[in-house]
Amino acid sequence: MTTPASSPSTVQQDDVSHNVTRLLRRLADDxxxxxxxxxxxxxxxxxxxxxxxxxxxxxxCLVPGLYGVPQVVGLIVILxxxxxxxxxxxxxxxxxxxxxxxKGSWLKAMADFAExxxxxxxxxxxxRLRRFADGPGExxxxxxxxxxxxxxxxxxxxxxxxxxxxxxSVGLIQRDGLxxxxxxxxxxxxxxxxxxLGTGLLMGAEWATRWLPG
Numbered sequence: 001m002t003t004p005a006s007s008p009s010t011v012q013q014d015d016v017s018h019n020v021t022r023l024l025r026r027l028a029d030d031x032x033x034x035x036x037x038x039x040x041x042x043x044x045x046x047x048x049x050x051x052x053x054x055x056x057x058x059x060x061c062l063v064p065g066l067y068g069v070p071q072v073v074g075l076i077v078i079l080x081x082x083x084x085x086x087x088x089x090x091x092x093x094x095x096x097x098x099x100x101x102x103k104g105s106w107l108k109a110m111a112d113f114a115e116x117x118x119x120x121x122x123x124x125x126x127x128r129l130r131r132f133a134d135g136p137g138e139x140x141x142x143x144x145x146x147x148x149x150x151x152x153x154x155x156x157x158x159x160x161x162x163x164x165x166x167x168x169s170v171g172l173i174q175r176d177g178l179x180x181x182x183x184x185x186x187x188x189x190x191x192x193x194x195x196x197l198g199t200g201l202l203m204g205a206e207w208a209t210r211w212l213p214g
Contacts, residue, residue: 019122020170021114023052028107035107039098042091050084050091050138051172054145058165059110061158074153077145077165084142121170129177141168141180148187151194160190 027041041056042049057073076097083091131137145168148161164186171179 019125020052020055020173021111021118021122023048023173024107024111024114028104028111031102031104031107033104035102035104037099037101038093041102042093042098048173050080051169053091054080055166055169055173056110058162058169059113061152061162062166063159071153074149077149077152081142081145081149085139085146087139125170125174125176125179127175129181130175132177132180133171133175137177137180138172141172141183144168144184144187147191148183151190157194160186164190 023045027036027044030036030044031040036044038053042053045052054077057077061073076093079093080091132140145165148164148168151161152158152165164183166183167179167186168183171177171181171183
């Protein structure tokens with residue numbers, strides 16, 4: 001349950017000066033060897049829970065050609081983004097999902113990965129253009145998260161939309177509207193490419209059928 005806004009711990013957790021790598025490292029340190037359940041992670045993040053949960057889900061989907069995991073992750077991301085879109089303050093997730101435990105080794109690996117591979121995010125992201133990352137901006141991000149996730153569940157198309165999800169998530173976490181707009185741009189370009197390829201295949205198939213006997 002969300003604590004009152006006056007609580008010192010909540011103020012610290014919602015301080016956007018705590019960058020992405022620090023957030024992940026704090027979760028790893030809090031979890032220790034036992035790790036944390038998703039319910040415990042949710043309760044530690046308050047206003048930024050949507051952004052960080054979707055970021056945690058999108059990082060494994062960055063692996064090119066991954067099959068199986070993106071399809072499951074995509075359903076959860078759509079569920080989370082849909083709740084953002086309707087303005088739900090705290091995400092609802094099935095109890096069985098919230099009770100899943102992220103192992104301490106996994107949280108540590110995520111924090112290590114963020115520190116070694118995602119440091120550029122912390123160097124470039126900061127609170128700016130907040131109208132695109134807060135309030136109505138969150139709903140805009142939610143729409144593009146859903147659009148990006150629709151292509152994640154398609155076989156062998158998970159990496160680029162996962163990059164879009166990561167950019168959108170970081171934008172929400174850091175209250176960085178520029179990252180949100182970048183995620184929207186990546187999603188738009190990717191959907192345009194897929195649309196063009198799909199149209200080309202359909203037109204090619206139609207052209208080919210004209211030359212078939214009968």
